[in-house]
Amino acid sequence: EIVMTQSPATLSVSPGERATLSCRASQSVSSNLAWYQQKPGQAPRLLIYGASTRATGIPARFSGSGSGTEFTLTISSLQSEDFAVYYCQQYNNWPPWTFGQGTKLEIK
Amino acid sequence: QMQLVQSGAEVKKTGSSVKVSCKASGYTFTYRYLHWVRQAPGQALEWMGWITPFNGNTNYAQKFQDRVTITRDRSMSTAYMELSSLRSEDTAMYYCATPGIAVAGAFDIWGQGTMVTVSS
Numbered sequence: 001e002i003v004m005t006q007s008p009a010t011l012s013v014s015p016g017e018r019a020t021l022s023c024r025a026s027q028s029v030s031s032n033l034a035w036y037q038q039k040p041g042q043a044p045r046l047l048i049y050g051a052s053t054r055a056t057g058i059p060a061r062f063s064g065s066g067s068g069t070e071f072t073l074t075i076s077s078l079q080s081e082d083f084a085v086y087y088c089q090q091y092n093n094w095p096p097w098t099f100g101q102g103t104k105l106e107i108k
Numbered sequence: 109q110m111q112l113v114q115s116g117a118e119v120k121k122t123g124s125s126v127k128v129s130c131k132a133s134g135y136t137f138t139y140r141y142l143h144w145v146r147q148a149p150g151q152a153l154e155w156m157g158w159i160t161p162f163n164g165n166t167n168y169a170q171k172f173q174d175r176v177t178i179t180r181d182r183s184m185s186t187a188y189m190e191l192s193s194l195r196s197e198d199t200a201m202y203y204c205a206t207p208g209i210a211v212a213g214a215f216d217i218w219g220q221g222t223m224v225t226v227s228s
Contacts, residue, residue: 034214036153043203043221044153049214087153091213096169097143099153 002026002093006086006100012108015078021103023071023088032092035064035073038102039084047086048073075105083107110134112204112219119225125192128222130204137185138162140206143215144178144189148200156202159187194226 003026013019023033031051036044046055048064051071061076075082088100115129130142144156157168159178166178172191180187191198202222205215 032212034211036215043218044205044215045218046211046214046216049211049216053212055211055214055216089153089214091207095155095158095167097155099145099155101152 001096002029002090002098004088004090004098004100006088006103008103009101010104010106012106013078014108015080017078017108019075019078019082019105021073021086021105023066023073023100025069025071025090027093028068029090029092031067032090033064033066033071034089034091035062036087036089037082037084038087044087078105080107110206110217112206112217114202114204114219114222117223117225119227120194122195122226122228124194125190126194126224127188127190128202128204128224129186129188130219131184131186132206133185137180137182140208140217142178142180142187143205143207144176145203145205145215146200147203147221148197151200153203156189161187191224194224196226196228198224199226200224 005024007022033051035048038044052064063074065072085102085104087102113131138161143158159166161180175192177190204219206217207213208216
């Protein structure tokens with residue numbers, strides 16, 4: 001089973017600033033990596049797939065990069081609605097599909 | 109539009125079973141796999157298993173292998189997840205989700221979630 005490790009667990013950033021979230025896989029997942037955003041009381045929402053492709057309707061301030069075992073989600077200029085929990089997920093080696101433990105992005 | 113609508117919240121006793129439904133609409137039910145993912149309060153997402161709606165083939169996470177059963181009713185475009193021998197640690201939000209070919213297999217459609225509370 002591939003273990004996904006996200007860092008940091010909590011990230012405090014001011015609105016308008018850049019946020020950088022990391023995700024590491026225990027073995028290569030190629031570019032089969034997705035990022036999800038989850039707000040309280042809501043289901044996860046797909047942001048990025050294929051490590052770097054934004055899903056439909058996702059603003060350009062969200063960008064993903066990386067391949068193999070190291071991945072990054074960058075939010076270029078934080079808006080109030082971006083404060084949430086973010087999860088990475090690998091879908092390269094399955095089953096199982098595995099998620100990271102999440103990064104909580106909070107207002108500084 | 110494509111959507112998954114789940115059944116309502118459940119409160120169950122320890123040792124009993126729960127069955128959650130997930131109704132698909134806006135797409136051909138048999139064209140997309142259907143996964144179940146759970147999330148305990150304040151915890152991360154955890155994959156439980158999946159079903160191929162076309163033929164009913166299933167695969168379960170090892171952790172749930174002996175307690176979970178995923179089925180589907182093609183005529184109703186609905187999938188079901190039944191979890192037995194419930195314990196307090198099964199208290200969680202349960203989601204169904206489906207991956208899209210257009211998004212390389214990531215989970216692009218999610219149900220709204222079903223809260224299952226287990227108490228003695």
